[in-house]
Amino acid sequence: MNVRSIITKVLKPLNIPVVFLSYKGEDETYIRFFFYNQAPAFSAEDQEKQTGHYVQIDVFTKSGTEYARLEKGVKDLLVEAGFVFRNQNDDYEPETEIYHKILRFFYAQNTEEE
Numbered sequence: 305m306n307v308r309s310i311i312t313k314v315l316k317p318l319n320i321p322v323v324f325l326s327y328k329g330e331d332e333t334y335i336r337f338f339f340y341n342q343a344p345a346f347s348a349e350d351q352e353k354q355t356g357h358y359v360q361i362d363v364f365t366k367s368g369t370e371y372a373r374l375e376k377g378v379k380d381l382l383v384e385a386g387f388v389f390r391n392q393n394d395d396y397e398p399e400t401e402i403y404h405k406i407l408r409f410f411y412a413q414n415t416e417e418e
Contacts (some may be wrong), residue, residue, distance in 0.1 A: 333365035363405040
C-alpha cells in the first residue's frame with residue numbers, strides 16, 4: 305500500500321477530511337498532508353530496500369478544542385501505525401482566524417510494500 309493511502313486510512317477515525325496537498329471543501333476543520341522529502345532509507349547490494357518518507361501533517365481548525373484533540377489524535381494514530389514523530393509547531397492565521405498545527409513524521413517502508 306502506498307504511504308498516501310496509509311496516512312488517509314490511519315487518520316480516518318478522526319472523522320474529518322484528510323487530503324493530500326490541497327483541500328477544496330467547505331469544512332472549517334480538516335487535515336492536509338504532503339511529503340517534504342522521500343529518499344532511500346536503507347540500501348543493500350546497490351538496491352534500495354527501504355524508502356524514507358518525511359511527511360508533514362497540517363491540521364486546520366477554528367476551534368481551540370478541536371485543535372488540541374486533533375494534535376493528540378494525529379500523533380497517537382500515526383505513531384501507533386509505525387510513523388516516527390519528528391517535531392511540531394503552532395501557527396495562527398489571523399486573516400482567516402484559523403489555528404494551524406504543523407506535525408512532521410518519518411516513515412520507513414520496505415520497497416516491496418510500495
